[in-house]
Every structure is written in structure tokens, then in C-alpha cells.
Amino acid sequence: MTLIARRSLLAGALLAPALAGAQSAYPGRTVRVINAYSPGGTADVVCRILFARLSERLGQSFAVENRPGAAGTIAAQAVARAPADGYTLLYDATAHSVNPALFGSRLPYDTRRDLLPVFLAMVTPNTLMVTNGFGPRTVPELIAHAKANPGRLDCASTGIGTVQHVSLELLNHRAEIRINHVVYREIAAARNDLTSGRVPMQFSNVPSTLPVTQANQARCLAHCGPAPIAQLPGIPGFAETLPGFETWEWNGVFTPAGTPGEVITRLNAELNATIRDSVVIERLTGLGALTRPNTVEEFAAFRDQQTEFFTGMVRMANIRID
Incomplete structure (x- = not known):
């Protein structure tokens, strides 16, 4: 062995414990959590609940930074280009699995290659x-009414290709009806028009529905889950009339590709522990945000399944962003 080779081997041996110690000490400084959605929405509320508790658990700040816009692609691109050291995380939602089909080659990153799943935060x-x-x-009454009035009913959403839009197109397809899609730029405007009666329908999710129905500003006609929902007693699922009808909103945590596996494993373990915390359980349950323990591999498989579903829906409904 040459002198240079012996020195390189010695340097590697000395460096290895230091690297191992650095990884075991993660996080050693503030972690940025870039949230792809606006303050106050479901994704923001759930994100802040989880990372506030995680900060307490680990004794290190996980600072949430809202960076909404372009169906989540602005935040996702920023994280995809960030250093792969575990100190920049992406908190994304359902649009993450819609965007590959919606934007195609215009997407400024490769979802599967550039962003690694860490943890499924809620569904x-x-x-x-x-x-x-x-x-x-x-x-059944809605379907009959829509068939008797083709193209005369409107349904609001906050954007083309959103899960709300996809839910409407799935209903149109499965029930063989035609309800118009009315796009709003923000949720507040859509909600105001719903509660004032300017638009008769809006697809939403359980956490966003509860405060509106509890205030008697609107009513929930049905949900898109396969089983009864405790927070919506007496509200039927679409699947009771249209078997297999399911659409979900989900939130998840991602890191840039290249992040050390030890960091991802630690984050997954700590986030799993966080959702088992009694205070977190109470707050998320009250919102109607469902959680379940999940591994990195399970979340990756879930993302693939959701991406496949939304790709099929975008093609079936010919959803396009011009």
C-alpha cells in the first residue's frame, strides 16, 4: 500500500465516526419546512400541529414557511433544488400526485426522482x-336532478386539476351527468358564494366542511370515503350509490433526493411517534384529519397509487391547463 493510500484510509477511518455522530445528532439546527399551501387551510393547520409537536419532541425548531402558488409546484421546485441534508423539507398535498399528469414536461422537476417520500401525515x-x-x-336525488337539468348546475373548486375538480369529474363520469365546473382563485371566495347561494355546490374535505356545517352556513350532502365518518354522523358516502367512488385529500412530508437514509428514517420514526401523541390525536381527530402509522416504503407506494389514479382521471376528463 502506498503512503498516499495509507493516509486516505486513515483519514476515512477518522472521518467515519464524525459523520455517524453528525447523523445521530440530527437535527442540529433549525429545519425549514416549506408548505406548498396558504396559511389557514387544512394543509397549513395540520402541518403546524405536527411540526410544533415535533419541535418539542426533538428540542429543535421546525420552522414552517408557506410558499403557495402554481398548484404547489413553486414550493416543490424549491425543495427539489435545496441541499439534500435534511434541513429543508417539503410539506405537500394531493396536488403532488396530480401535477405530473397535469403539467407533463412543463413540470420543472421530476416528482419521483427529485423528491423522496418521508411520511404520510394525514388523509x-x-x-x-x-x-x-x-x-x-x-x-340519487342529486343525480336525478342533474339528469333532468343537464349542464344547468354549477359546482365550485379552487382550481383546474385540483382534487375537488377531479371529484366532480368522477361524479360526472360515474353517474353519466354533466355538472359545470366553476373555478375560483381562492377558497374564501368560493366558500362565500356557496354560503350565499350564488353557487349551489362545492367539493371540499372533512376539516373544511365541519366549521361550515356546524355554523349552519351550508350542508354536507355526501362524502367520498368508503365507510361512515364519525365527524359527519348520518352523512352517506357516494359509494353507497356509486360503488367504489372514493377520492381523498392527503398531506405528506418529502425531502430532496440524495438526503441520507438515516435522516429520512429518523424523521419517519419521529413523525410516527408524533401522531401517537394524545394531544395531536385529539386535535387532528377533531378536524377530521385521519392519521395512520406508515413507513417510508408504504408512503412511497401510496404516492404511486395516487399518481396513477389522478393520471387516469386527468386523461379521462381531458383536464388541461392552457
Whole structure:
């Protein structure tokens, strides 16, 4: 062995414990959590609940930074280009699995290659809210009403290709009806028009539905889950009329590709512990945000399944962003 080789071997031997110690000490400084959505929405509320508790658990700050826009792609691109050291995380939601089909080659990153799944933070079924004065009271009545009035009913969403839009297109397809998609730029405007009666319907999710129905500003006609939802007693699922009808909103945590496996494993373990915390359980349950323990591999498989579903829906409904 040459002198240079012996020195390189010695340097590697001395460096290895230092690297191992640095990884075991993670996080050693503030971690940025870039949230792809606006303050106050479901993704923001759940994100802050989880990372506030995680900060307490680990004794290090996980600072949430909202960076909304372009269906989550602005935040995702920023994280995809960030150093792969575990100190910049992405908190993304359902649009993450829609965007590859929606934007195609215009997407400024490769979702699967550039962003690694860490933890599935929550899932929640979508819901269909209607104005208090809306005539149909059940899914069969809604379908019959839509068939009797083709193209005369409107349904709000906050954007083309959103899960709310996809839920509407799935309903149109499965029930063989035509309800118009009305796009709003922000959730507040859509909600105001729903509660005032300007637009009769809006797909939403359980956490966003509860405060509106509890205030008697609108009512929930049905949900998109496969089983009864405790927070929506007596509200039927679309699947009771249209078997297999399911759409979900989900939130998850990602890191840039190249992040050390030890860091991802630690984050997954600590986030799993966080959702088992009694205070976190109470707060998320009250919101209607469902959690479940999950491994990195399980979340990766879930992302692939959701991406496949939304790709099929985007093609079936010919959803396009011009």
C-alpha cells in the first residue's frame, strides 16, 4: 500500500465516526419546512400541529414557511433544488400526485426522482357541500336532478386539476351527468358564494366542511370515503350509490433526493411517534384529519397509487391547463 493510500484510509477511518455522530445528532439546527399551501387551510393547520409537536419532541425548531402558488409546484421546485441534508423539507398535498399528469414536461422537476417520500401525515375523504336551499337531499336525488337539468348546475373548486375538480369529474363520469365546473382563485371566495347561494355546490374535505356545517352556513350532502365518518354522523358516502367512488385529500412530508437514509428514517420514526401523541390525536381527530402509522416504503407506494389514479382521471376528463 502506498503512503498516499495509507493516509486516505486513515483519514476515512477518522472521518467515519464524525459523520455517524453528525447523523445521530440530527437535527442540529433549525429545519425549514416549506408548505406548498396558504396559511389557514387544512394543509397549513395540520402541518403546524405536527411540526410544533415535533419541535418539542426533538428540542429543535421546525420552522414552517408557506410558499403557495402554481398548484404547489413553486414550493416543490424549491425543495427539489435545496441541499439534500435534511434541513429543508417539503410539506405537500394531493396536488403532488396530480401535477405530473397535469403539467407533463412543463413540470420543472421530476416528482419521483427529485423528491423522496418521508411520511404520510394525514388523509381525509372529500365531501360535497351544498347550499341550505338546495333541493336534492341525497345522492340519487342529486343525480336525478342533474339528469333532468343537464349542464344547468354549477359546482365550485379552487382550481383546474385540483382534487375537488377531479371529484366532480368522477361524479360526472360515474353517474353519466354533466355538472359545470366553476373555478375560483381562492377558497374564501368560493366558500362565500356557496354560503350565499350564488353557487349551489362545492367539493371540499372533512376539516373544511365541519366549521361550515356546524355554523349552519351550508350542508354536507355526501362524502367520498368508503365507510361512515364519525365527524359527519348520518352523512352517506357516494359509494353507497356509486360503488367504489372514493377520492381523498392527503398531506405528506418529502425531502430532496440524495438526503441520507438515516435522516429520512429518523424523521419517519419521529413523525410516527408524533401522531401517537394524545394531544395531536385529539386535535387532528377533531378536524377530521385521519392519521395512520406508515413507513417510508408504504408512503412511497401510496404516492404511486395516487399518481396513477389522478393520471387516469386527468386523461379521462381531458383536464388541461392552457
